[in-house]
Amino acid sequence: xxxPQWIVAGVVLLLTLGIYAFTQxxxxxxxxxxxxxxxxxxxxxxxxxxxxxxxKEALAPGQVARINFLENxxxxxxxxxxx
Numbered sequence: 001x002x003x004p005q006w007i008v009a010g011v012v013l014l015l016t017l018g019i020y021a022f023t024q025x026x027x028x029x030x031x032x033x034x035x036x037x038x039x040x041x042x043x044x045x046x047x048x049x050x051x052x053x054x055x056k057e058a059l060a061p062g063q064v065a066r067i068n069f070l071e072n073x074x075x076x077x078x079x080x081x082x083x
Contacts, residue, residue, distance in 0.1 A: 001009075056064050 056067065059067070
């Protein structure tokens with residue numbers, strides 16, 4: 001390639017990278033701000049049971065009943081018969 005073609009290819013590459021860099025948030029969404037863990041979460045304050053409780057609050061009563069049925073039907077240790 002001749003020198004002017006290399007210059008045009010370089011300018012096009014730089015413009016493409018520049019456009020990508022400035023529109024990355026529009027394309028992929030803005031990065032969420034991280035909340036410092038020390039100020040909002042107390043040690044031992046979050047448990048799996050508390051997460052499940054809050055998740056079930058957003059469900060319909062029929063869905064909660066189905067989940068409770070599934071949770072109570074699970075037994076540990078007898079995997080062969082559960083298959």
